[in-house]
Amino acid sequence: MQLEGKKALVTGAASGIGAAVRKRLQAEGAQVFATDIHQTGDLIVADLTDADHIEKLAAEVGTPDFVINVAGGPVAPSRKNTLPEMPSQSLVLEDIDELQWAAVIAANLTSAFLVCKQFAPRMKARKSGRIVNFASIAARRGSDRVGVHYAAAKGGIIALTKTLALELGPFGITVNAIAPGFIATPRIEQAGWGRSSPEAHRAFLEAIPLRRAGKPDDIAGVVAMLCSEAGGYVSGATIDVNGGLYFGP
């Protein structure tokens, strides 16, 4: 219970990594405000590509100690379709039109920008805070699956993270990113990623030095670390959490 008395905002908290992060920070004693565009349980519903929604969110949350920007994904949700199907096939350039490009950039990159823009000034006033953004292995090494829009948006997250770390450092705020590798979230399992055949799946896992897919809790542990004493002087970093599949920059 090392985060008692602290307040956290977790976006994209309906399932998978976001849900695991929410649970972990709660277990550490933090008061967690959880949001998602998809209505589930007691989440605060918000479209983070819309600054008005974020302003309303801020009215509820106030000034958090931790902002964890998990929201995003290779397929952009909308208010009409809040839980779009994940692609079961690789997305190639020809599959991606301008609208999809814009929507995926907005869901993954603009959302983090707008959330930081809303909450960083509040943290600055208090001279403390920690922001954790979500990049992806797709931004580190490229990807043959998720499409250029998602990889580019996540690359943008890394640059946004480094720049905000410089800008907010003087105010005692750390800004870092986590770049997950293959994490077996319910949605990714459902889409059958890496499961074209049992042999292919086995070969895929064998190629990972730790010989397994990641779990949402593996990511939540790193978030907890960054929110603890261990994260006090870490800023501007992108932490690869991928079982050794790729060693970063």
Added chain:
Amino acid sequence: MKTAVVTGAAKPESIGHEVALRLQKEGMQVVVLDLYEEGFPSLPGCRCVKCDVSDPAAVDRAFASLKDLHVLVNCVGGSWEITKDDLRAGPRRGFRGLTNCSLEDWNTIRAANLDSVFYCCRAAAPLLGKQGGAVVNVSSVAARKGIPPGAEGSSGPYAVAKAGVMGLTRQLALELGSSGVRVNCVAPGVIASGRLKKVQAVTAKGAGPEGPLKQIPMGRVGTVAETAALIVALCSDDTSYLTGVTIDVNGASYAA
């Protein structure tokens, strides 16, 4: 009871010292390998072994006495106070770059910072592989950006050796992953350790071995406690899916 080996932990106010105390607090049996015997009484409850980890035979002897091992933290390093002869000498004045260091400096600094990590990892691997475990190495921001020529209390060979530690971390992660052994690294910037104080006692207060402190975006140096907490986290289940990774802990002064 889990067993941990921490090298370079005997000097008070060092990162290794704090790591050893914290691992012990987590309930581990901690074995400290260090040359600095005067520091042993400051680690009550740890098993302190006088050992020059840049000597492969001494390392093999030290590990031969272990039945089990779950955690190895390689903290030994630096550009001075790294051999039995200069252990209490204080910072060497001036900057020894690659182009003006002696072959002896090159060998000594490389041996303390890189060879020692190889020897300890090599000796630890069979023990760690029995049930899985974690290795944490300590590199430096100097490996990322080099050291500005003229920086008091540092050296070119140090930057090179610390870059080697990152490469060693990645290679060992590949080799030990299937045994359930994770190998990671931290790369500290300027940390308020006893060593920094010694450098600042003979130079300007506003400068660290990696340059002027006012250039750190967070506006402060890191603490030994923060750095040790990060190393301990890399030994824990919180980081169970991390391997081969170097985490920069430098107050945003350099983003790899």
